Amino acid sequence: xxxxxxxFGRAAxxxxxxxxxxxxPSIQAGNLNPTVTAVDGESGDQYNSSLTSAIYVKxxxxxxxxxxxxxxxxxxxxxxxxxxxxxxxxxxxxxxxxWANPAFIGLAGxxxxxxxxxxxxxxxxxxxxxxxxxxxxxxxxxxxxxxNVDAANIxxxxxxxxxxxxxxxxxxxSFQDALALKADLESPEFTGTVQGISAAMxxxxxxxNTSDASKPVSTDQQTALNLKANLASPxxxxxVVLPSGQALIAPALGTPASGVATNxxxxxxxxxxxxxxxxxxxxxxxxGQGAAIAAGDLHEITIPYACTINSVTLLSSLTGSxxxxxxKCTYAGFPGSLASICAAAxxxxxxxxxxxxxxxxxxxxAIAAGDxIRFVVDSASTVQRVTMSLKVTRT
Numbered sequence: 001x002x003x004x005x006x007x008f009g010r011a012a013x014x015x016x017x018x019x020x021x022x023x024x025p026s027i028q029a030g031n032l033n034p035t036v037t038a039v040d041g042e043s044g045d046q047y048n049s050s051l052t053s054a055i056y057v058k059x060x061x062x063x064x065x066x067x068x069x070x071x072x073x074x075x076x077x078x079x080x081x082x083x084x085x086x087x088x089x090x091x092x093x094x095x096x097x098x099w100a101n102p103a104f105i106g107l108a109g110x111x112x113x114x115x116x117x118x119x120x121x122x123x124x125x126x127x128x129x130x131x132x133x134x135x136x137x138x139x140x141x142x143x144x145x146x147x148n149v150d151a152a153n154i155x156x157x158x159x160x161x162x163x164x165x166x167x168x169x170x171x172x173x174s175f176q177d178a179l180a181l182k183a184d185l186e187s188p189e190f191t192g193t194v195q196g197i198s199a200a201m202x203x204x205x206x207x208x209n210t211s212d213a214s215k216p217v218s219t220d221q222q223t224a225l226n227l228k229a230n231l232a233s234p235x236x237x238x239x240v241v242l243p244s245g246q247a248l249i250a251p252a253l254g255t256p257a258s259g260v261a262t263n264x265x266x267x268x269x270x271x272x273x274x275x276x277x278x279x280x281x282x283x284x285x286x287x288g289q290g291a292a293i294a295a296g297d298l299h300e301i302t303i304p305y306a307c308t309i310n311s312v313t314l315l316s317s318l319t320g321s322x323x324x325x326x327x328k329c330t331y332a333g334f335p336g337s338l339a340s341i342c343a344a345a346x347x348x349x350x351x352x353x354x355x356x357x358x359x360x361x362x363x364x365x366a367i368a369a370g371d372x373i374r375f376v377v378d379s380a381s382t383v384q385r386v387t388m389s390l391k392v393t394r395t
Contacts, residue, residue, distance in 0.1 A: 025058075034058075034067035041067075059094075068094070280307065282390040284375045286324075293322065293380040300374045302331065307392035309365040311358040312347050315389075319353045320382030326390075327374045328364070334372045341365075346378065347388055367392070 025044035031051045032039060039047060040063040047056040047067060056067035078087075081099035088100035183190055199207050217225070229236060242248070284299050316322070324347045329337035340346075343362030349355055367373070375388060 035065055035069065038063045038065050039067065278394040279310075280305075280392050280394060282373070282392060284388045286375070286377060286386050286388070288384045290384060292320075293377055293383050293386065295377050295379050297377040298374060300372060303367050303371050303373060304369060306369045306395045307367050308395055309341075309360065309363065309367065310391045310393055311356060311360070313356045313389045313391070314347050314349050314354060315387045316349055316353045316383050317385045318382055319351060320349065320380070320384075321351055322349045322380040322383045322386055323347070323378040324386075324388055325376040325378050327376060328367065328371055330368070331370045331372055335374075338372070338374055349383065349386070366395075 025042065025046060027046045027048070028039070028041065029048045029050070030039070031049070033049055033052050034041075034047045034056050039058075041047065041058040042061050043058055045058040047058070049056065052069070055070045057070060059066040059068055078098055085099045085101055087097045090096045090098050199205055282301070282303065284301070286293055286297055286299065288294070312326075314322070314324070325340050326342050326347070327338040328341050329335070329339065341364040345357065345359075345361045345363065347355070347357065
């Protein structure tokens with residue numbers, strides 16, 4: 001191995017040929033010039049040559065001559081510099097370093113620290129959005145929040161650092177001034193026009209600026225309105241109940257110009273002949289007394305008022321067939337002047353128990369007051385009792 005080496009600056013004393021550390025580069029010694037004669041080593045190893053009295057550093061691994069002499073003017077530590085400065089890489093080339101002021105401390109993507117004058121600090125951008133700068137002249141602390149980092153996110157505990165509020169500057173403004181421009185997270189009070197907030201964000205997604213007069217009727221409101229009657233010309237359903245002590249006032253009926261009044265109930269007062277239409281029914285019952293009705297049965301009545309026949313209805317107790325005829329004459333001409341008023345459309349049941357005729361085709365429907373009506377059974381089968389009803393309107 002040779003003699004060990006004791007190194008004092010540039011003076012070397014060889015005690016051993018090589019010292020290898022547990023981790024990291026080794027230190028070798030010998031009488032070779034490793035830039036001329038290949039010497040085995042790892043990148044970063046040091047070689048102390050007794051031949052050239054120089055120190056070399058290995059540039060690669062293996063047995064090569066790629067050793068750099070530290071005493072070479074291009075590789076040695078540059079001269080000059082002041083207290084507090086450090087060596088800074090000037091390019092990607094080996095040994096290209098120079099003395100520099102510690103104006104920036106930081107790693108890309110992490111908060112950084114700047115140290116310098118106020119002018120230098122404000123003009124310098126850090127490598128991250130939370131850059132802290134210290135004015136070397138005044139000791140003032142600057143916080144760069146140009147990338148929208150809220151000052152509230154910067155933790156400056158008073159137990160670890162004593163800061164005067166007027167000395168803390170955020171982009172050139174005091175910390176208190178910058179803080180005054182922020183709103184509290186809890187129950188904030190804003191000024192000016194607040195933008196970027198929608199109704200849905202505050203739980204009012206169904207609210208808009210529709211005026212009260214323009215708001216549509218809701219489903220519940222319409223349902224309630226449908227249960228009400230109009231004040232003008234109301235139409236009611238069910239049973240109408242009046243308050244206690246109240247009564248309906250009958251409307252005054254004038255003389256109608258034309259038409260027929262229908263669906264009238266109750267007692268009408270103040271009516272005179274000619275200004276009201278009254279509906280009556282002329283009824284005849286033909287009864288076989290438990291046996292089938294026989295053809296030729298006769299029934300006569302006198303009509304005391306003038307009227308017009310509107311319809312005829314037959315109702316039988318049993319299903320069967322019957323044909324009836326209605327004959328009419330004046331009281332003076334009875335019975336010889338009796339003549340049928342039904343033409344070919346006589347009241348008829350045909351294997352049925354009821355029938356109705358409202359057209360009365362060919363009928364003589366006018367009856368004068370005092371006329372005599374005769375009901376005649378033309379033919380019958382099975383029917384034991386039948387009721388014939390003439391619906392008439394007084395004239």
